[in-house]
Amino acid sequence: MTAVEFTGVSRHYPGGVRALDEVDLRVERGEMLAIVGPSGSGKSTLLNLLGTLDAPTSGSVRVFGYDVGELGDDQLAALRARTIGFVFQQFHLAPNVYAVDNVADGLLYAGVPARTRVRRARRALERVGLADRAHHRPHELSGGQKQRVAIARAVVGSPPLLLADEPTGALDTASGEAVMRVLRELNEDGVTVVVITHDRELADSLPRRVEVRDGRVVADSGASRESGDPRGQVSSTGRVTHASRGPTGSGWPRSLRWFAGIGRLGRAGGPTRDR
Amino acid sequence: MRGLPRLWRDRRSPLRPARLSLVDRLRTGSSGLRARPTRVVLSALGIAIGIAAMVAVVGVSSSGQAELDQRIARLGTNLLSVTPGENLFGEAAKLPEEARGRIDRMPEVEHTSQVEQVSGANVYRSDLVPSAESGGIAAYGVDLDLLEAVRAEVAEGTWLNGATSDHPAVVLGASAAGRLGVDRITPDTLVLIGDTYFSVVGVLERSELAPELDNAALVGQRIAEEVLGAKGEASTVYVRIDPEHVERVRDEVGRNANPEKPNEVRVSRPSDALEAQQAADQTFQGLLLGLGGLALLVGGVGVANTMVISVLERRGEIGLRRALGATRRDIRGQFLVEAMALSALGGVFGVLLGSLATAGYALLRGWPVSLPWWAGAGAVVATVAIGAVAGIVPALRAAAQHPTEALGTA
Numbered sequence A: 001m002t003a004v005e006f007t008g009v010s011r012h013y014p015g016g017v018r019a020l021d022e023v024d025l026r027v028e029r030g031e032m033l034a035i036v037g038p039s040g041s042g043k044s045t046l047l048n049l050l051g052t053l054d055a056p057t058s059g060s061v062r063v064f065g066y067d068v069g070e071l072g073d074d075q076l077a078a079l080r081a082r083t084i085g086f087v088f089q090q091f092h093l094a095p096n097v098y099a100v101d102n103v104a105d106g107l108l109y110a111g112v113p114a115r116t117r118v119r120r121a122r123r124a125l126e127r128v129g130l131a132d133r134a135h136h137r138p139h140e141l142s143g144g145q146k147q148r149v150a151i152a153r154a155v156v157g158s159p160p161l162l163l164a165d166e167p168t169g170a171l172d173t174a175s176g177e178a179v180m181r182v183l184r185e186l187n188e189d190g191v192t193v194v195v196i197t198h199d200r201e202l203a204d205s206l207p208r209r210v211e212v213r214d215g216r217v218v219a220d221s222g223a224s225r226e227s228g229d230p231r232g233q234v235s236s237t238g239r240v241t242h243a244s245r246g247p248t249g250s251g252w253p254r255s256l257r258w259f260a261g262i263g264r265l266g267r268a269g270g271p272t273r274d275r
Numbered sequence B: 001m002r003g004l005p006r007l008w009r010d011r012r013s014p015l016r017p018a019r020l021s022l023v024d025r026l027r028t029g030s031s032g033l034r035a036r037p038t039r040v041v042l043s044a045l046g047i048a049i050g051i052a053a054m055v056a057v058v059g060v061s062s063s064g065q066a067e068l069d070q071r072i073a074r075l076g077t078n079l080l081s082v083t084p085g086e087n088l089f090g091e092a093a094k095l096p097e098e099a100r101g102r103i104d105r106m107p108e109v110e111h112t113s114q115v116e117q118v119s120g121a122n123v124y125r126s127d128l129v130p131s132a133e134s135g136g137i138a139a140y141g142v143d144l145d146l147l148e149a150v151r152a153e154v155a156e157g158t159w160l161n162g163a164t165s166d167h168p169a170v171v172l173g174a175s176a177a178g179r180l181g182v183d184r185i186t187p188d189t190l191v192l193i194g195d196t197y198f199s200v201v202g203v204l205e206r207s208e209l210a211p212e213l214d215n216a217a218l219v220g221q222r223i224a225e226e227v228l229g230a231k232g233e234a235s236t237v238y239v240r241i242d243p244e245h246v247e248r249v250r251d252e253v254g255r256n257a258n259p260e261k262p263n264e265v266r267v268s269r270p271s272d273a274l275e276a277q278q279a280a281d282q283t284f285q286g287l288l289l290g291l292g293g294l295a296l297l298v299g300g301v302g303v304a305n306t307m308v309i310s311v312l313e314r315r316g317e318i319g320l321r322r323a324l325g326a327t328r329r330d331i332r333g334q335f336l337v338e339a340m341a342l343s344a345l346g347g348v349f350g351v352l353l354g355s356l357a358t359a360g361y362a363l364l365r366g367w368p369v370s371l372p373w374w375a376g377a378g379a380v381v382a383t384v385a386i387g388a389v390a391g392i393v394p395a396l397r398a399a400a401q402h403p404t405e406a407l408g409t410a
Helices: A043-050 A073-083 A099-110 A114-127 A143-155 A173-188 A200-204 A254-265 B003-010 B022-035 B037-075 B099-104 B146-150 B174-180 B221-227 B243-257 B270-313 B315-324 B328-365 B373-400
Strands: A002-013 A017-028 A032-036 A058-063 A084-087 A161-165 A192-197 A208-213 A216-220 B079-084 B109-124 B138-142 B154-157 B169-172 B190-193 B196-204 B216-220 B236-241 B265-268
Touching: A002 A043, A002 A192, A017 A043, A017 A192, A017 A216, A032 A043, A032 A173, A032 A200, A043 A058, A043 A161, A043 A192, A073 A084, A073 A099, A073 B315, A073 B328, A084 A143, A084 B315, A099 A114, A099 A143, A099 B315, A114 A143, A114 A173, A143 A161, A143 A173, A161 A173, A173 A192, A192 A200, B022 B037, B022 B328, B037 B270, B037 B328, B037 B373, B079 B243, B079 B270, B099 B109, B099 B236, B099 B243, B109 B146, B109 B174, B109 B216, B109 B221, B138 B221, B146 B236, B169 B174, B169 B190, B174 B196, B190 B216, B196 B216, B216 B221, B236 B243, B243 B265, B265 B270, B270 B315, B270 B328, B270 B373, B315 B328, B328 B373
Parallel strands: A032 A192, A032 A208, A084 A161, A161 A192, B138 B216, B169 B196
Antiparallel strands: A002 A017, A002 A058, A208 A216, B079 B236, B079 B265, B109 B138, B109 B190, B109 B236, B154 B196, B169 B216, B190 B196
């Protein structure tokens, strides 16, 4: 199944800046990949488009089968609330608010009752190894702990897709490794993880790397194959690199089983609207 | 993780955003305030001052009213004063001699007392005072039960009694005593009424229902007739009526006083004058309320200003919330609730402040403290409305912000 599919996606900004230019990209469910490139390469724009926070100027972006260009603001918000978790370099935790409440806010817009939110927040904190920090405020936590709280917030709603923007950028090596370990564990549980980074070393540690430069995908180490879908191989407008890799997991992991439900909700795409 | 599949299936439309519960709205709306307490206090202060001013105005006026009500209740609203009016030719009329007796026989009448103003009897401290400087003090011949009827109190000395009322003894009204310079009563405190020295036996408190007695020298009716040439004609009959029947009996009293010429009798209710006096004070209140409203307006602008800054500062938070799945409507609602909460906080604080001011002022004046509940409730409702208006533009701005801004900070 496809988590995200970009077809000929361009994003231009006023003033003639071409942040992204005719990008094709396909991310299968259960993959873990790095989008790597220097600053100004367009990887942040790519992340915004992946996260449905922005819409392409032309081309089509499909997230779990939904054509982002066809959805209104409310629908995009609902899509984000249920399918995408975000992790930012700057954590964006509410100051003076307990870790568990920060995490619970990840479910605020998903229509989950308050008590359930807290219960699930505790579980998410357990998952990132911070159960004992539930009642600490952000300033009482180390950078790495803060980022793990932010990850817990991103995954508390069990989104099938996790987008991490420079998740280790503000952390020392050890904390960064701990954070990456958590992300890998989530991926093993079936979450599709996309890490945006400028750190080549970090990117090399991930199963798949998509290199971006000047708004184009210049290299792609290849999609991991989940199915026999012939389009599973990445095609990008730049150099196409096919690296054959084994599947990241055998069969659907427990936590992914219900993702099958998403397929029913996904609509077959209509014509792509150019913007 | 296990909870979500069920949630998904429950949705009729898969991409309909969830609506926040009221509690969540309030919680999110106040989160920004909790994070910046100092700013909250300062910007709520403007609203608080405006509300406090308005609440205090209402409270002071209401306490004053309560005091008046208490006073009137003590004095009674069942006193009528019957005086001669004018006849058809505009000449001063007289009350018939039997007026008091006829009124007295009415079943609803509890008590009557009459006074006669003695014309031509001026009052002086001594015969050395030039006769022109009478001070406008009038001499009255009175019945012994007068005080009961008008509920006046003796400030100093005693009231007339059976013995003193037949002798040249006088009780002075409060301002008459002041004008005559009688501040202390000794056995040889005398005043000159007409040609006769009267010894002062008492001074009255200010009489609120019969202010005409304040600037008067009151002597027994008999001595007034013997010495001062009073004619035994009542100039005022004070009538106490069963409180249940005052309104109904009022006209009958006039007809009974002078059945042949009821139009020559004037019946008034002195407590009405006290109430009218209170109403006159209320024009001033309008001005104060207007000033309070102005302060409130300035406070509202302050709240709007704070909110605009808050929205600018919290781009990151807005972006994050959008990433978490907040709709534009959610963001708009959050900032609107925040503005309303900020303003309402000022309102509550202002009501407290205004109540304290009211209590302080009332206690200082020896009034009962009275603040109508609607003043407090209305103030809080008004501040919520002010907050909503002040919050509209900032909230729209916040909602219009593009969701990519949170990521842009990386």
